[in-house]
Amino acid sequence: xxxxxxxxxxxxxxxxxxxxxxxxxxxxxxxxxxxxxxxxxxxxxxxxxxxxxxxxxxxxxxxxxxxxxxxxxxxxxxxxxxxxxxxxxxxxxxxxxxxxxxxxxxxxxxxxxxxxxxxxxxxxxxxxxxxxxxxxxxxxxxxxxxxxxxxxxxxxxxxxxxxxxxxxxxxxxxxxxxxxxxxxxxxxxxxxxxxxxxxxxxxxxxxxxxxxxxxxxxxxxxxxxxxxxxxxxxxxxxxxxxxxxxxxxxxxxxxxxxxxxxxxxxxxxxxxxxxxxxxxxxxxxxxxxxxxxxxxxxxxxxxxxxxxxxxxxxxxxxxxxxxxxxxxxxxxxxxxxxxxxxxxxxxxxxxxxxxxxxxxxxxxxxxxxxxxxxxxxxxxxxxxxxxxxxxxxxxxxxxxxxxxxxxxxx
Numbered sequence: 001x002x003x004x005x006x007x008x009x010x011x012x013x014x015x016x017x018x019x020x021x022x023x024x025x026x027x028x029x030x031x032x033x034x035x036x037x038x039x040x041x042x043x044x045x046x047x048x049x050x051x052x053x054x055x056x057x058x059x060x061x062x063x064x065x066x067x068x069x070x071x072x073x074x075x076x077x078x079x080x081x082x083x084x085x086x087x088x089x090x091x092x093x094x095x096x097x098x099x100x101x102x103x104x105x106x107x108x109x110x111x112x113x114x115x116x117x118x119x120x121x122x123x124x125x126x127x128x129x130x131x132x133x134x135x136x137x138x139x140x141x142x143x144x145x146x147x148x149x150x151x152x153x154x155x156x157x158x159x160x161x162x163x164x165x166x167x168x169x170x171x172x173x174x175x176x177x178x179x180x181x182x183x184x185x186x187x188x189x190x191x192x193x194x195x196x197x198x199x200x201x202x203x204x205x206x207x208x209x210x211x212x213x214x215x216x217x218x219x220x221x222x223x224x225x226x227x228x229x230x231x232x233x234x235x236x237x238x239x240x241x242x243x244x245x246x247x248x249x250x251x252x253x254x255x256x257x258x259x260x261x262x263x264x265x266x267x268x269x270x271x272x273x274x275x276x277x278x279x280x281x282x283x284x285x286x287x288x289x290x291x292x293x294x295x296x297x298x299x300x301x302x303x304x305x306x307x308x309x310x311x312x313x314x315x316x317x318x319x320x321x322x323x324x325x326x327x328x329x330x331x332x333x334x335x336x337x338x339x340x341x342x343x344x345x346x347x348x349x350x351x352x353x354x355x356x357x358x359x360x361x362x363x364x365x366x367x368x369x370x371x372x373x374x375x376x377x378x379x380x381x382x383x384x385x386x387x388x389x390x391x392x393x394x395x396x397x398x399x400x401x402x403x404x405x406x407x408x409x410x
Contacts, residue, residue: 038372051360052400054388055368057338063257070297074290083289085281087115094296095265103238111270114277117287118262119223119251124150125280126219126247131156135184142373144193166332168197172206179210185217191224194373194387195341196334208242218246224337226255226306229314247272252295261291316397320390323401328408338391345384352386364403
């Protein structure tokens with residue numbers, strides 16, 4: 001039989017609107033199948049080859065025992081049905097206490113806090129709530145890969161401000177040129193994924209000033225807020241002029257090494273949170289009933305437990321960074337988060353995509369090319385950069401460092 005459709009079979013019509021939008025967001029392959037994310041692809045490659053997976057950002061150790069026990073107890077106590085749509089009061093109140101305790105930010109738990117299925121759902125609901133077709137969203141590139149897909153799904157236009165290896169600091173003049181009266185949202189991810197950068201106060205103040213001048217909202221992604229290695233995180237919502245136009249998004253997954261629980265939240269003025277809830281209720285509706293009181297337990301842990309988690313992760317960062325340097329990479333030491341970005345150009349690498357697909361064979365390690373975090377037209381600016389996750393056990397990182405040393409002898 002030829003590839004042509006048989007005469008008695010209906011010929012395929014034009015793609016449905018969801019297909020067109022999804023394809024525009026890079027979610028569909030040319031044959032109409034769903035395209036896997038680079039993280040799923042690299043994790044599958046690690047499984048297939050037995051390589052150490054430093055690609056996807058999930059810890060390989062459990063979080064605080066008190067948090068895990070609280071989830072077990074909640075299940076035993078029958079907390080297994082739908083929680084309230086905005087989230088269980090015990091967690092919303094804990095989030096409000098957390099914002100006050102760490103940042104001096106007072107939020108009404110009943111009206112200004114919303115529990116979501118991870119930070120990604122909070123981002124999705126916020127973007128879908130406020131971005132109309134043609135509206136512009138300004139983000140910093142490299143970007144977490146969901147941002148572009150979500151903006152496209154809303155019919156918006158993504159404008160990006162580049163961050164350059166190795167310091168990852170945005171040019172404030174370029175930022176100013178990117179924001180206009182067409183800007184509906186300035187999307188701020190600090191501490192930043194994938195680079196580990198922490199935006200300084202001058203950058204944050206400039207964002208607030210531009211948002212006020214152009215009447216834009218600020219949506220923040222702060223999931224690494226407690227994993228800053230020097231100093232403390234500064235939420236943009238705490239700056240003068242920011243509170244009334246800012247939706248602060250975070251989650252418990254990174255802080256408490258419970259990424260599979262998918263418990264996140266959004267905090268902001270009641271009218272903005274109500275609009276986000278109006279969308280969120282048609283996404284997951286609710287999620288993670290027994291995990292919500294468990295994350296509340298985590299948020300109320302003593303300050304020292306948060307400091308210890310950051311210190312342990314910093315030690316892991318240093319182990320992997322040293323191993324990468326020994327292997328011949330140039331390394332941009334991250335100020336926060338789970339990831340380190342390394343430049344493989346000293347090893348003769350000019351195509352990070354191809355290099356990452358060969359890395360399991362070359363060194364028994366998996367990383368993610370930074371090209372996955374930029375638009376196609378900017379891939380040339382990051383063509384030798386690779387992101388590695390260091391949120392793993394020390395013995396795994398030491399083993400990966402030893403394996404990567406093979407690259408220096410190629």
